[in-house]
Amino acid sequence: MWDTASHVMLDTAGVAPVLGVQRDVVGGSGGSWERLLQGTPLVKRRVRRKQHVIRAGQPFRGLFLVQSGVFKSALISEDGRERVTAFPMRGELLGQEALDLAVYPCHVTALDDGEVWELQPFLLRQCIPGFQERLSGMLASEIRRDWQWMLALGSLNAEQRVTSFLLDYSTRLAERGFSATQMLLCMTRADIGSFLAMQIETVVRTLHRLQDQGLIEISRSHIRIVDLPSLRAQSKTLN
Amino acid sequence: MWDTASHVMLDTAGVAPVLGVQRDVVGGSGGSWERLLQGTPLVKRRVRRKQHVIRAGQPFRGLFLVQSGVFKSALISEDGRERVTAFPMRGELLGQEALDLAVYPCHVTALDDGEVWELQPFLLRQCIPGFQERLSGMLASEIRRDWQWMLALGSLNAEQRVTSFLLDYSTRLAERGFSATQMLLCMTRADIGSFLAMQIETVVRTLHRLQDQGLIEISRSHIRIVDLPSLRAQSKTLN
DNA sequence: CGTGGGCTTGATCTCCCTCAACTAACGTGG
DNA sequence: CCACGTTAGTTGAGGGAGATCAAGCCCACG
Numbered sequence: 001m002w003d004t005a006s007h008v009m010l011d012t013a014g015v016a017p018v019l020g021v022q023r024d025v026v027g028g029s030g031g032s033w034e035r036l037l038q039g040t041p042l043v044k045r046r047v048r049r050k051q052h053v054i055r056a057g058q059p060f061r062g063l064f065l066v067q068s069g070v071f072k073s074a075l076i077s078e079d080g081r082e083r084v085t086a087f088p089m090r091g092e093l094l095g096q097e098a099l100d101l102a103v104y105p106c107h108v109t110a111l112d113d114g115e116v117w118e119l120q121p122f123l124l125r126q127c128i129p130g131f132q133e134r135l136s137g138m139l140a141s142e143i144r145r146d147w148q149w150m151l152a153l154g155s156l157n158a159e160q161r162v163t164s165f166l167l168d169y170s171t172r173l174a175e176r177g178f179s180a181t182q183m184l185l186c187m188t189r190a191d192i193g194s195f196l197a198m199q200i201e202t203v204v205r206t207l208h209r210l211q212d213q214g215l216i217e218i219s220r221s222h223i224r225i226v227d228l229p230s231l232r233a234q235s236k237t238l239n
Numbered sequence: 240m241w242d243t244a245s246h247v248m249l250d251t252a253g254v255a256p257v258l259g260v261q262r263d264v265v266g267g268s269g270g271s272w273e274r275l276l277q278g279t280p281l282v283k284r285r286v287r288r289k290q291h292v293i294r295a296g297q298p299f300r301g302l303f304l305v306q307s308g309v310f311k312s313a314l315i316s317e318d319g320r321e322r323v324t325a326f327p328m329r330g331e332l333l334g335q336e337a338l339d340l341a342v343y344p345c346h347v348t349a350l351d352d353g354e355v356w357e358l359q360p361f362l363l364r365q366c367i368p369g370f371q372e373r374l375s376g377m378l379a380s381e382i383r384r385d386w387q388w389m390l391a392l393g394s395l396n397a398e399q400r401v402t403s404f405l406l407d408y409s410t411r412l413a414e415r416g417f418s419a420t421q422m423l424l425c426m427t428r429a430d431i432g433s434f435l436a437m438q439i440e441t442v443v444r445t446l447h448r449l450q451d452q453g454l455i456e457i458s459r460s461h462i463r464i465v466d467l468p469s470l471r472a473q474s475k476t477l478n
Numbered sequence: 479c480g481t482g483g484g485c486t487t488g489a490t491c492t493c494c495c496t497c498a499a500c501t502a503a504c505g506t507g508g
Numbered sequence: 509c510c511a512c513g514t515t516a517g518t519t520g521a522g523g524g525a526g527a528t529c530a531a532g533c534c535c536a537c538g
Contacts, residue, residue, distance in 0.1 A: 036412060077387075080477055083393055096379060097379055100379050100380060105383060132375060133360075139380060139381075139382065143335065143381055147385070148314070149389070150320075150385065154436035189371065223311040
């Protein structure tokens with residue numbers, strides 16, 4: 001029935017998305033999709049927690065623009081290794097990596113109840129001027145995001161990685177009108193571990209260590225950032 | 240004077256690029272740029288080894304399509320950490336990650352004498368139908384490549400990473416008409432280490448171990464793949 | 479009420495990082 | 509052309525962060 005708001009919303013910002021008047025999220029390329037798509041016949045689709053939006057191997061049907069909810073994109077190799085590549089949120093795209101393919105290479109799952117809008121490049125590029133340009137911009141921004149994480153995972157230790165993840169997650173929620181300090185980690189520890197290239201046990205231990213340092217508070221999937229400045233400092237420390 | 244061919248060319252395929260009749264490289268999105276750009280006034284630029292094509296922080300001037308040579312793209316964080324993100328070759332783009340930005344976020348250096356063609360999206364999308372679509376396709380393919388490497392770096396050990404790197408490099412050279420078994424590693428051990436998220440010493444030791452196993456032969460920057468099938472098996476072994 | 483998936487904690491081990499010293503090649507200026 | 513400084517590559521020894529293995533816990537679910 002759609003009521004289970006899994007993130008703590010700020011009173012002031014919480015209503016904005018419902019009215020469709022929220023500010024542009026993700027500075028630059030991510031913004032103003034709503035305005036752009038106005039008047040376009042859009043297929044909107046609601047998805048439930050744990051439901052697949054895209055399955056690897058399925059024929060390419062188009063992209064999906066996240067309207068609400070948090071998702072998980074995972075790449076699978078032939079030999080069965082799996083890796084979470086992203087946790088898309090509102091304003092971000094699902095299936096972008098398949099744009100020039102006949103089949104999707106990734107699984108995309110809802111971690112949350114949510115809504116996605118189907119975007120079909122073949123149709124939209126004709127009826128929306130600037131659509132393809134915006135799309136390219138978002139792809140470029142995804143590449144930068146990936147490279148940032150490659151850099152992080154290659155040069156940071158476990159504690160700094162987890163910290164970076166929490167800060168990134170918090171920031172992105174804040175950009176969308178949710179609280180930056182109170183949130184639900186709707187992904188499992190295994191998902192986080194997969195994304196950060198570390199084992200579940202290490203994720204758990206690291207979170208605990210951050211709690212011991214008084215930087216965060218965790219209870220199950222709920223997390224509160226206690227000392228944001230220190231956390232920021234933490235993630236930047238060179239070892 | 241441009242003659243220093245740093246890669247071992249096959250006799251048959253070696254002349255093709257010069258005549259401009261080489262087959263499309265990189266299946267799908269990478270191909271047929273030559274045809275597409277035919278008749279377009281293109282700024283072609285020759286670059287020497289170690290020369291910067293793009294400097295991080297410079298204002299965005301457009302993309303570059305690699306026509307020859309091998310390049311190195313490196314992301315730098317505020318606190319000075321650096322990470323090699325790619326080693327682009329012919330048919331691949333430089334500066335794609337800056338498409339929606341005002342300044343380039345990455346350094347791009349020539350590891351080799353080479354040639355690049357300047358592509359200015361603002362101009363080209365008007366005079367070339369399908370330009371923006373092709374561009375999007377290449378960006379999507381870059382995202383997949385990044386995710387593949389994220390998967391590899393997160394789940395493979397040092398030996399498997401180096402093996403994967405060698406195989407990838409060899410394959411890409413072969414796709415461009417060079418030998419798949421005899422090649423010049425025009426990047427330094429440090430570059431490889433940065434790309435594979437491991438220390439120089441580990442790269443060196445791992446290469447040596449592969450040589451001891453009779454899979455490759457290395458002398459300085461020259462490398463020969465002796466046992467390609469075994470190398471392929473190596474990279475896929477689950478530990 | 480039981481079952482199982484997700485989570486937590488402890489003990490051990492190992493792969494790779496780190497530091498240090500050295501050699502080999504390069505290129506630059508005398 | 510050589511001498512020298514500089515950068516790239518190599519090798520060894522040792523330690524530590526995180527992987528691995530094993531066991532138990534907790535809550536949500538049927």
